Amino acid sequence: MGGPGCRPLDTLPVPPSIRTLDRPLKFGCFPNLTSTAFYTGFLTQTIMSSTSQTASAPGASRSDYVLLAALVPVIGWWTLDLSYMWRSLVDYQFGWIVLMLAGYLIMERWPTIPKEDQPVSLVRGLALVLLGFPLVLLAELYRIGMSRTPTSSMVLSVGSALFVAALILTLRGPKTLRHFIFPLLFFFVAVPIPKILWNPIVFSLQTFVAALNVETLRLIGIPAEQTGHVIQLPNTKVGVNEACSGVRSLQSSIMAALFVGDLMLRRNGWRVTLVVGGILLAILGNLCRSLFLSMAAYRGGEAGLQAVHDAAGWSVLGFTAVGVIVLVQILIRLERRAIELAEESAEA
Numbered sequence: 001m002g003g004p005g006c007r008p009l010d011t012l013p014v015p016p017s018i019r020t021l022d023r024p025l026k027f028g029c030f031p032n033l034t035s036t037a038f039y040t041g042f043l044t045q046t047i048m049s050s051t052s053q054t055a056s057a058p059g060a061s062r063s064d065y066v067l068l069a070a071l072v073p074v075i076g077w078w079t080l081d082l083s084y085m086w087r088s089l090v091d092y093q094f095g096w097i098v099l100m101l102a103g104y105l106i107m108e109r110w111p112t113i114p115k116e117d118q119p120v121s122l123v124r125g126l127a128l129v130l131l132g133f134p135l136v137l138l139a140e141l142y143r144i145g146m147s148r149t150p151t152s153s154m155v156l157s158v159g160s161a162l163f164v165a166a167l168i169l170t171l172r173g174p175k176t177l178r179h180f181i182f183p184l185l186f187f188f189v190a191v192p193i194p195k196i197l198w199n200p201i202v203f204s205l206q207t208f209v210a211a212l213n214v215e216t217l218r219l220i221g222i223p224a225e226q227t228g229h230v231i232q233l234p235n236t237k238v239g240v241n242e243a244c245s246g247v248r249s250l251q252s253s254i255m256a257a258l259f260v261g262d263l264m265l266r267r268n269g270w271r272v273t274l275v276v277g278g279i280l281l282a283i284l285g286n287l288c289r290s291l292f293l294s295m296a297a298y299r300g301g302e303a304g305l306q307a308v309h310d311a312a313g314w315s316v317l318g319f320t321a322v323g324v325i326v327l328v329q330i331l332i333r334l335e336r337r338a339i340e341l342a343e344e345s346a347e348a
Contacts, residue, residue, distance in 0.1 A: 064113055067171045071164060078160035081143075085153050085192050091248060094255065095190035101259050102190075105183035108263070117173035125170035132162030150192035157191045182262055189255050202247050203229070210240045213291050222298050233298050240290055249286055249320055253278035256321075260328055270335045274327060281323040285316040 079099060086095035139156035142149075161184060168177045193201075206229035213231055217224040225232040229240045257278035261271035296308050 070167050074163050084148050092192050098190035102183050102187045114175040117175040119173050120169045125166045128162045128166035132159035135159030151194040153192050206240045209290050236297050238294050238297050249282035253282040270331050277327045278324050281320050285320045289316040
């Protein structure tokens with residue numbers, strides 16, 4: 001959210017039609033990291049609220065810790081591979097926070113592990129291992145022979161998840177797997193998306209934001225033309241780069257909505273509503289930011305754009321974060337009311 005966004009194209013190297021000024025070494029230009037940090041206070045409050053509900057839960061048995069001991073090496077190896085991507089990709093530096101949140105979700109569920117569960121046969125568990133092993137082997141061979149890439153990390157992650165599922169099913173059973181399935185899937189928020197999928201998503205968002213901005217500028221009387229994800233103004237060009245497309249805001253909003261929804265909401269329908277609402281808030285905020293920066297460039301040229309660029313990024317960050325918080329509170333009340341009405345109807 002807060003970070004590099006729309007920049008004038010006149011000051012940049014060739015080709016100016018698709019490049020924008022970026023400052024990747026400045027902390028404020030790490031949208032995922034700063035936006036995730038901005039949510040920390042609210043997420044901490046959410047954790048404290050949910051902790052009080054599980055503090056009195058019965059303790060885990062010795063077999064539960066056997067399961068934990070078996071899972072730690074697999075998850076540790078999986079995390080080690082992802083850590084290289086988190087350090088090298090600006091878009092995924094928030095992965096460390098996802099790791100901590102996923103760990104909390106596991107601890108929050110640990111005291112309530114289903115006690116009456118039956119392990120599956122060794123054959124079924126081995127079947128999952130055999131499905132995951134070729135994926136892990138392929139990813140490791142590619143890493144050794146070529147390099148780590150988002151695609152290899154995704155392939156290894158799928159294989160590792162199959163290993164985790166096999167361990168849980170073999171040592172505990174299907175009820176336990178269902179009990180922990182959300183933290184396992186939530187961790188995939190921090191897994192880099194392969195470029196074959198990532199690039200079309202980002203380019204589509206850039207083009208969409210640029211197109212909507214051009215139409216809005218024309219409606220308010222400002223001449224503008226669109227070329228790809230570049231907005232041509234009478235006095236300068238403004239490029240909608242990856243940050244201004246909203247994809248980084250989407251990542252942070254989805255992460256926060258999934259985590260808070262799992263802890264604070266009881267029904268999946270309300271959780272999906274929260275995620276969709278977070279996505280819409282992120283897109284709306286970035287549309288407003290890029291429109292504001294285009295207007296600033298039209299009125300003040302490059303100097304005018306530079307003067308408000310960082311402030312606009314932080315304003316959108318605040319807008320999205322506050323919007324998600326308010327939406328959570330509204331959905332909690334609506335869900336409680338719906339449950340009360342359902343109970344009243346059942347009693348009647």
